Amino acid sequence: MQIFWVSGAVGKIHRINLTLKHLLLGACAFALTLILLGVFLQYMGFQMAIEYNPQLARKLGNVHTAVELENLNIFYRQKLIAIEKQVASYQLKINDLQTSNQKLSVLATPPVIQKDKPRQASVGGPFISPTRSESNPSLMNALQDSLQDMKRNNEHLNKLSEHWIGYVSWLETIPTGMPLQDRISISSGYGKRLDPFKNIWSEHLGVDFQAPLGTAIVSSGFGRVSKALRDPVYGNLLVIDHRAGIQTRYAHASELLVTEGQEVRRGQLIARVGSTGRATGPHLHYEVLKDSKLIDPAQILIGQFASQ
Structure with missing residues (x-):
């Protein structure tokens, strides 16, 4: 394609040859110019929006200062x-x-109940929060x-x-523990029995734990010693007050190792097995009282004499 035009006083003729290549290059240059102009205007527009109306800028282009x-x-x-x-x-x-x-x-x-059994492992697991229903x-x-x-x-x-x-x-x-830690052997349980001295039926309101002389007697629960004395029937006697109106008695001891008013913890050594008082041989006579009434120790001892 050729373009002619006349200019000047003398009417000089000019001529330009336009090829397809020239047309394409011109179109690309024009398009690029428009794109650059648009980017520039958009940038300037956002800058002005940020300065004068930040909320509008965030809505239009998610722009933050x-x-x-x-x-x-x-x-x-x-x-x-x-x-x-x-x-x-x-x-x-x-x-x-x-x-x-x-x-x-x-x-x-x-x-004492579990000494020949394997210890059970602790149990647990991860804490998992509830799955949320929100999709995104x-x-x-x-x-x-x-x-x-x-x-x-x-x-x-x-x-x-x-x-x-x-x-x-x-x-x-609460006195839920055993008053002896080893060699548990019950020679007489709670309830009716033949009296060992008179050989007639009588009420035995405690439990006799048979053990060798000098065996350690321990407190079956936290408490305070309210009595530590010598009794003609119970022999060397300890009485311990616990919570919830519960008392425990430990009788026939060979020696007492705590005194009245002393606080004792569960499993603490408090006396030793003997045969003082009305006894036929070394043993611990153990009683439990609830609100001043004697009850079967098996009701409160966790072991419940499982080792018999």
């Missing part, structure tokens, strides 16, 4: 730190529950929801931990 981005990062960091604290709190509460479980296992399975939550919402779930679960763990710690503490004060 440097201050807003820093605030967003601070928010995420705070949420992550809060979640880390909740996880650490989880672990502490789980440790408390495991400790309570171990104490309860010791209280519920006295060593934002990161901010997911963090917030996770933190709320963890706080609720942590409150539940707190209640569980307080309940079991309190229960174990209460159970430790």
Whole structure:
């Protein structure tokens, strides 16, 4: 294609040859110019929007200022730190529950009953939060929801931990343990029996644990010694007051190792087996009273004489 035009006073003729290549290059240059102009106008428009109307800029192009981005990062960091604290709190509460479980296992399975049996392993498992129904939550919402779930679960763990710690503490004060730690042999149970001296039927309101002279007698629960004396029938006698209106008596001891008013813990050495008082030989006569009434020790001893 050729283009002619005339210019000047003398009418000079000019001629330009246009090829397809020239046309394509011109079209590309024109298009590129339009694109660059559009990008420039868009950039200037966002800059003006950020300066005069930040909310509009965020809606149009998801643009955040440097201050807003820093605030967003601070928010995420705070949420992550809060979640880390909740996880650490989880672990502490789980440790408390495991400790309570171990104490309860010791209280519920006295060593004398289980000395020939394998110890049972602790049980546990991971805590799994309920699956959320939201299909595609934002990161901010997911963090917030996770933190709320963890706080609720942590409150539940707190209640569980307080309940079991309190229960174990209460159970430790109740005389559920055995008064002898080894060589358990019951020579006379609770109830009617032939009196060993008169050979007639009588009420035996305790349990006789037969053991060699000098065998250690231990407190079956936390309490305070209310009596430590010599009695013509019971011989050397200890009486220990526990919670819930419960008392325990330990009779016929060869020697007493604690005094009146002294606090004793579960499993503490308090006396030694003897045959003082009305006894035919070395043994421990053990009684339990509930609200000043004698009851069958098997009702409160966890072992319930399983080693007979």
